[in-house]
Amino acid sequence: DTAVSQTPKYLVTQMGNDKSIKCEQNLGHDTMYWYKQDSKKFLKIMFSYNNKELIINETVPNRFSPKSPDKAHLNLHINSLELGDSAVYFCASSPSDFYEQYFGPGTRLTVT
């Protein structure tokens, strides 16, 4: 059974478009996250949510808007996509905000 799942796995789109990435966890965790991995494989947190409440917003442009409809889901919507948004985006979850985090398989976003 998949613990943290993301859709889609690959996303190719043009500049200026709006796209969403979905994340679901079936671990019963309270906290969910979005991370961005750049072309040099550096990982950086973007957002964290605890029980649907935004806890961390790590100086991410307003074009990125996370939405948590319930504790098990955290979606990422991106407006007006730019070339620099090309990256792999990982969703993760954890039982609370300082235990180990479980990562999804990633979504590779390519903006052309």
Next chain:
Amino acid sequence: AQSVTQLDSQVPVFEEAPVELRCNYSSSVSVYLFWYVQYPNQGLQLLLKYLSGSTLVKGINGFEAEFNKSQTSFHLRKPSVHISDTAEYFCAVISPYNPGGKLIFGQGTELSVKP
């Protein structure tokens, strides 16, 4: 604020040889430490973690790490590597005093195991 430095960006090693991947961290408060592995085109998988207690931590796939508070290090070791260990390895820290669960990652070390 916390930071993590992985001292080697690439580590080539022959199969069945021992390996050590080095990680140093900086923090003004106590932290929890983790090692994650990322196989090609996959997500991150937790190898091991240090929260408290014994400074020698054993993880999955025969890996272990030792927490050294005085040297602010958390080096990862394996006595005998396999081809299947070829992957990117990330050291990470989190502070229980900062709300939100912000994992700070090192730059990653690419382990390449050759036959």
